[in-house]
Structures are given as structure tokens and as C-alpha cells.
Amino acid sequence: MAEVLVLVDHADGSVRKPTLELLALARRIGEPVAVHLGTGADTAAPVLAEHGAVRVLAADAPEFTEYLVVPKVDALEAAVAAVSPAAVLVPSNAENKEIAARLALRIGSGLITDAVDLTAGDEGPVASQSVFAAGFTTRSRVSRGTPVITVKPNSATPEAAPAAGTVEQLTVTFGEKATGTRVTSRTEREATGRPELTEAAIVVSGGRGVNGAENFPLIEALADALGGAVGASRAAVDAGWYPHSNQVGQTGKQVSPQLYIAAGISGAIQHRAGMQTSKTIVAVNKDAEAPIFELVDYGVVGDLFQVVPQLTEEVKARKG
Amino acid sequence: MSLRIVVCVKYVPDATGDRRFTEDLTTDREAVDGLLSELDEYAVEQALQISGNAEDAEITVVTVGPEDARDALRKALSMGADKAVHVEDDDLHGTDVMGTSLVLAKAVEHIGYDLVICGMASTDGTMGVLPALLAERLGVPQATLLSEVAVEDGAVTGRRDGDAATEHLRAELPAVVSVTDLSGEARYPSFKGIMAAKKKPVETLDLSDLGIEAEEVGLEGAWTAVEDATERPPRTAGTVVKDEGEGAKQLAEFLAGQKFI
Ligand SMILES: Cc1cc2nc3c(=O)[nH]c(=O)nc-3n(C[C@H](O)[C@H](O)[C@H](O)COP(=O)(O)OP(=O)(O)OC[C@H]3O[C@@H](n4cnc5c(N)ncnc54)[C@H](O)[C@@H]3O)c2cc1C
Ligand SMILES: Nc1ncnc2c1ncn2[C@@H]1O[C@H](COP(=O)(O)O)[C@@H](O)[C@H]1O
Numbered sequence: 001m002a003e004v005l006v007l008v009d010h011a012d013g014s015v016r017k018p019t020l021e022l023l024a025l026a027r028r029i030g031e032p033v034a035v036h037l038g039t040g041a042d043t044a045a046p047v048l049a050e051h052g053a054v055r056v057l058a059a060d061a062p063e064f065t066e067y068l069v070v071p072k073v074d075a076l077e078a079a080v081a082a083v084s085p086a087a088v089l090v091p092s093n094a095e096n097k098e099i100a101a102r103l104a105l106r107i108g109s110g111l112i113t114d115a116v117d118l119t120a121g122d123e124g125p126v127a128s129q130s131v132f133a134a135g136f137t138t139r140s141r142v143s144r145g146t147p148v149i150t151v152k153p154n155s156a157t158p159e160a161a162p163a164a165g166t167v168e169q170l171t172v173t174f175g176e177k178a179t180g181t182r183v184t185s186r187t188e189r190e191a192t193g194r195p196e197l198t199e200a201a202i203v204v205s206g207g208r209g210v211n212g213a214e215n216f217p218l219i220e221a222l223a224d225a226l227g228g229a230v231g232a233s234r235a236a237v238d239a240g241w242y243p244h245s246n247q248v249g250q251t252g253k254q255v256s257p258q259l260y261i262a263a264g265i266s267g268a269i270q271h272r273a274g275m276q277t278s279k280t281i282v283a284v285n286k287d288a289e290a291p292i293f294e295l296v297d298y299g300v301v302g303d304l305f306q307v308v309p310q311l312t313e314e315v316k317a318r319k320g
Numbered sequence: 321m322s323l324r325i326v327v328c329v330k331y332v333p334d335a336t337g338d339r340r341f342t343e344d345l346t347t348d349r350e351a352v353d354g355l356l357s358e359l360d361e362y363a364v365e366q367a368l369q370i371s372g373n374a375e376d377a378e379i380t381v382v383t384v385g386p387e388d389a390r391d392a393l394r395k396a397l398s399m400g401a402d403k404a405v406h407v408e409d410d411d412l413h414g415t416d417v418m419g420t421s422l423v424l425a426k427a428v429e430h431i432g433y434d435l436v437i438c439g440m441a442s443t444d445g446t447m448g449v450l451p452a453l454l455a456e457r458l459g460v461p462q463a464t465l466l467s468e469v470a471v472e473d474g475a476v477t478g479r480r481d482g483d484a485a486t487e488h489l490r491a492e493l494p495a496v497v498s499v500t501d502l503s504g505e506a507r508y509p510s511f512k513g514i515m516a517a518k519k520k521p522v523e524t525l526d527l528s529d530l531g532i533e534a535e536e537v538g539l540e541g542a543w544t545a546v547e548d549a550t551e552r553p554p555r556t557a558g559t560v561v562k563d564e565g566e567g568a569k570q571l572a573e574f575l576a577g578q579k580f581i
Binding site: 011068069070073093094095097098100101102104105106108109110111112113114126130131132133134135136137138139140141142143144145177180181182183184185186187188189202226244245250251258259269270273280281282284288293294295296297298299300301302303306307308310311313314315318319 | 335336339340341345359416417418421440441443444446447448449451452453455456457459460461462463464465477480481482483484485486487488489490491492495500501502542543544545546547548549550551552555558559560561562563567568569570571572574575576578580581
């Protein structure tokens with residue numbers, strides 16, 4: 001069976017959930033071969049094997065962290081040359097999309113970004129995408145070269161599918177362009193203890209209606225009671241009430257959780273672009289005319305300062 | 321020596337309009353009014369600021385798009401860019417991002433550049449990969465998704481807020497940069513700017529001017545193919561209740577019914 005490369009998204013070998021989802025998708029079109037760049041391949045390998053990776057191609061070099069994007073493109077290009085895969089799957093995030101794009105151009109292949117589903121087709125994998133702020137779903141395929149496809153988090157369910165997962169060293173020779181953009185300093189984001197926004201099953205977001213940084217703990221408390229992540233609208237982020245890394249929407253994170261709760265958010269098209277594919281949508285807004293109510297499965301017209309804390313108590317009480 | 325800045329701007333259908341596809345499954349550019357992508361206004365703004373801090377700089381804005389895309393160039397010129405280049409050709413219809421990056425790379429080389437500035441993503445395609453592709457094609461460094469950017473001593477530096485970390489970057493010129501919507505609000509064109517823009521030069525180029533064959537671009541030249549596009553069914557109307565003191569309880573009831581609690 002043809003092999004399918006899956007780029008591993010990880011923190012020092014701790015594999016992020018979207019990679020496991022990709023392994024499940026990769027198994028629909030071939031045998032997954034994981035590509036692990038950076039430290040921790042030995043930690044990651046058993047997890048990757050458990051989810052179907054027949055091999056783990058590993059490479060580590062200081063270039064991966066000292067320079068932007070290009071060293072990883074060089075490595076992935078080496079992996080493509082070594083494996084001649086049927087497709088290359090990459091977990092969608094800003095950096096990975098850039099890596100995927102440059103790889104696709106180099107190997108003369110078409111690129112599909114932000115797929116939300118993937119199936120095998122007669123002429124190669126068919127990718128579904130959600131476009132125009134989730135107003136349409138398209139199905140596309142790559143018509144030239146080896147399909148390079150980036151896939152959004154929450155697009156599949158990880159599956160146990162034990163395979164060998166043998167770690168093999170990948171030899172990478174960096175090109176002269178690899179060191180073009182130097183990373184002169186890096187500050188890791190502080191862990192919040194909450195689930196990753198894009199991966200969370202439940203997201204609770206606050207908007208301008210939250211009316212101040214000092215009130216965001218109300219949103220956090222509800223998120224914590226539900227075991228969810230915290231999001232924010234751009235209005236709340238622009239006002240400085242919550243970090244930009246939590247912004248949901250076109251220029252923030254695109255989330256697709258099982259449950260999305262919007263409190264004090266009107267539902268502008270650019271916000272919807274980031275949450276409209278959520279399975280269940282709930283809103284609390286004091287304006288019955290707010291466009292967010294067009295999307296909801298359940299909406300409460302009311303003051304979030306009343307409803308949200310009461311809901312948090314209800315959730316805690318029911319969870320016992 | 322003058323700093324040559326080229327800003328790539330895209331003309332896109334208004335996101336607040338009813339965006340759709342045409343029969344050949346390309347973006348319908350007739351159904352909805354177009355405008356300069358808001359995210360590219362940030363690129364123009366940063367170009368103006370960098371130019372303002374340089375001893376001598378010239379800003380050229382370039383777009384690849386249909387006749388109406390000239391509106392996007394006008395807006396950028398009225399914000400303060402110096403001149404514009406419009407790449408327009410019937411054979412460009414249906415070009416994918418690989419093709420667009422080829423055309424822009426040729427256009428940018430034709431113009432001559434030290435620094436190329438792009439927006440973080442187009443508001444219609446939303447891929448956010450064109451700047452990286454441009455850097456790959458031009459063979460120059462990419463310093464992309466910057467929320468702060470500066471040019472000094474022949475290098476560009478900036479801050480990139482990634483998913484896991486905030487990074488500071490440095491690349492020698494020539495380079496390709498993209499800027500985010502955190503880089504600083506874009507200015508409004510002044511009346512004077514709008515009047516001045518009318519006299520600024522707009523050069524129109526077609527594919528042959530750039531030495532590109534028709535087969536390399538357009539729907540036929542695309543490396544991807546859209547099989548179908550389905551309008552998302554409207555969400556079935558949900559339940560909306562007015563809070564009369566019981567709203568939270570009712571909502572909790574719903575969430576419990578859905579097994580969230
Ligand atoms: C290019 C571009 C990109 C953008 N990207 C994004 C993006 O990524 N994410 C994003 O979110 N936006 C984005 N926006 C901005 C977007 O257009 C909206 O301006 C923004 O989403 C509004 O945020 P909001 O809903 O919190 O604020 P508002 O629209 O002001 O809505 C606040 C809501 O809170 C309600 N409210 C007020 N007080 C209370 C209360 N006590 N109890 C209950 N309800 C209350 C009000 O009724 C109102 O409906 C973008 C815009 C552009 C042009
Ligand atoms: N047709 C175009 N003409 C000029 N610039 C473009 C065009 N398409 C994309 N760009 C630039 O590339 C950036 C990213 O676009 P994209 O990768 O399509 O999301 C945009 O913000 C623009 O700066």
C-alpha cells in the first residue's frame with residue numbers, strides 16, 4: 001500500500017491531538033509514515049505507532065528552531081524524496097501552512113489548505129473545505145503532483161491502530177536559503193492549564209459585552225466548570241481584555257468544537273468565520289436582534305452578568 | 321539609495337455581502353461588490369510607516385486581478401503609495417495560489433524591490449500562504465505574520481506571534497514580509513490623498529509583458545481542482561428564550577440533554 005507522510009505537531013515529543021486525527025485520516029488513503037522534526041522523537045514514537053504510524057522519520061537540528069520555516073521545508077522535502085508518498089498531510093496552523101506551501105511548490109504539487117475532511121477518491125484524495133465564512137463546503141483534489149494537504153484540528157477522531165512505528169533517522173541537508181530568517185529570540189506562551197483553544201471540545205467565548213478585563217474571570221469560570229477553553233472576540237482582544245492568542249475568528253483561531261458558547265458577542269461575519277462549524281452553538285446576549293441568534297441551537301436573551309454566573313453554578317451542581 | 325517597497329494588495333468580494341461561486345466553481349466576483357482586502361490595508365500602512373522612517377523610499381502597490389481591481393490600487397494610492405501596477409489578463413481567470421504567486425513574483429521582479437510587504441491572508445481565499453510562496457519563488461528570506469516590523473541597516477526585523485511562542489525575527493534585505501492586523505490601524509485616505517491619487521501612475525501589464533504562458537495560469541493551469549461546492553444548509557432554527565430569572569437553568573437543562581454536563 002502507498003505510504004502517506006504525516007508531519008507531526010508536537011512540543012518536545014509530546015504529540016498534539018490534531019496529529020493523531022491526521023493519522024486516522026492518512027489511514028483512509030494509505031499507510032501513515034510520521035515525520036518528526038526536533039527533539040523528542042523517541043517519546044513521540046510509541047504514541048504515533050499506537051495510532052497507525054508504520055515508520056517515524058526523525059530529524060533534529062538546531063536550524064529547526066534558530067531559523068524560520070525553511071529548514072523544516074528542507075526536511076520535509078528530504079522525507080518526500082525518501083518515501084515517494086501518495087500524499088503529504090500537515091496539521092493546519094499558520095507556520096505549517098507556510099511549510100506545506102513551500103514544499104508543494106518545490107515538488108511541483110498542488111496544495112489544499114484547511115481541509116475539514118478527507119476521503120479516498122479514484123484520482124487521489126478528496127478534501128472538503130469550509131469556505132466564505134463557512135457559507136459553503138467545497139470538495140477539491142490536487143490535480144498535479146503529490147497532494148499536499150493541511151487539515152484543521154477536530155476534523156477526525158483519533159483511532160487506535162497499532163503499527164510498528166520504527167524510528168528511522170532522516171538525513172537532511174540544509175540549502176543555502178535555510179538560514180535566511182533568523183529567530184533572534186523566542187518566548188514560549190505560558191500554559192493556562194486549560195485545553196488548547198483549537199483542540200478543545202468545548203469553547204466559551206466572551207465579547208464586548210463582557211465589558212472589561214476584570215470581568216473575564218466570569219467566562220473563565222464557566223469554561224473551567226465545563227472543562228473547556230476560553231475564547232474572545234476581536235472587540236474584546238482589541239480592548240486589551242484578553243490575549244490575542246485567544247481570539248476566535250478570521251484573523252484569530254478557527255475553532256470547531258462540539259460546543260461553542262458565545263457571551264456578549266454580536267456574531268459579525270468575521271467572528272462567525274472562526275466558529276460557524278461548531279457542532280452545537282449557544283449564545284447569551286441581551287439584544288434579541290443580535291445576528292449570533294441566527295446560528296444558535298440554544299440562545300438566551302439576557303444579561304450575561306446574570307446568566308453566566310448562574311449557569312456556572314448550575315453546571316457545578318449538576319456535575320456534583 | 322532609495323528603498324524600493326512593493327506592496328501586494330488583493331481586490332476581494334466584500335465579506336459582509338452574499339459571497340458565492342460561479343458555474344465554473346470560481347469565486348463570483350460580480351455578485352458582491354469588491355474592495356481592497358482590509359487585511360492588505362495593514363500592509364499599505366506598514367509600507368507608509370517604513371517609508372516615513374527611511375531617508376528615501378518609493379512604494380509601488382501591485383495587484384493581480386480583473387479590471388475592477390484597479391479600485392484597490394486607487395485606495396492604496398490615496399492612502400499614500402507612490403505608484404501602482406495592475407496585472408490583468410483574461411487568461412488569469414481561475415488561477416490558483418501557485419499561479420498567482422508566479423505572476424506576482426514576475427511582477428515584483430519587473431518592478432524591482434528591496435522589500436515586499438503582503439497582508440496576512442486574503443479575506444476571500446484565506447490561505448495565508450502567498451507570502452511564503454513569493455519568498456520561495458524569489459529566493460529571498462520570508463519574515464511573515466509580523467505584528468511589529470522595522471527596517472534598519474539593510475535588514476528587516478519584527479515580532480511574530482505564533483501558536484506556541486512569540487518570536488523575534490531578522491532577515492537581510494531583499495525580503496518578503498507579511499503583516500497582521502495587530503501591526504497598527506491603517507490610516508484613512510485624506511481628501512488631499514484622494515485627489516493626489518488621481519494623478520499617480522498606474523501601469524497595466526499582461527501575461528506576455530511578464531513572460532508567462534497562458535497554460536501556466538488560469539483554471540487549466542491550476543494544480544488543484546474544485547469538484548463541487550455546496551451551500552451550507554441554514555442551521556435549523558434553535559430555541560431562543562428570554563431570561564426571566566430562569567434562563568441559566570433552562571440553558572443548563574439543554575446542555576444536560578445534549579450530554580455536555
Ligand atoms: C478584516 C477583519 C478581520 C476581523 N477578524 C475578526 C476575528 O478574527 N474575530 C472577531 O471576533 N472579530 C473580527 N473582526 C471584527 C468583527 O467585524 C466585529 O467587529 C467583532 O467580532 C465584534 O465583537 P463583539 O461581538 O464582541 O462586539 P459587538 O459587535 O460590539 O457586540 C457586543 C455584543 O454584546 C452584547 N452585550 C453587551 N452587553 C451585554 C450584557 N451585559 N449581557 C449580554 N450581552 C451583552 C451586545 O448586545 C452585542 O450584541 C474582524 C474585522 C475585520 C474587518
Ligand atoms: N491577486 C493578488 N494580487 C496581489 N496580492 C495578492 C493577491 N492574492 C494574494 N495577495 C497577497 O498575498 C496575501 C496573502 O494571500 P493568501 O495567501 O491568498 O491568503 C494577501 O494579503 C496579499 O498581500
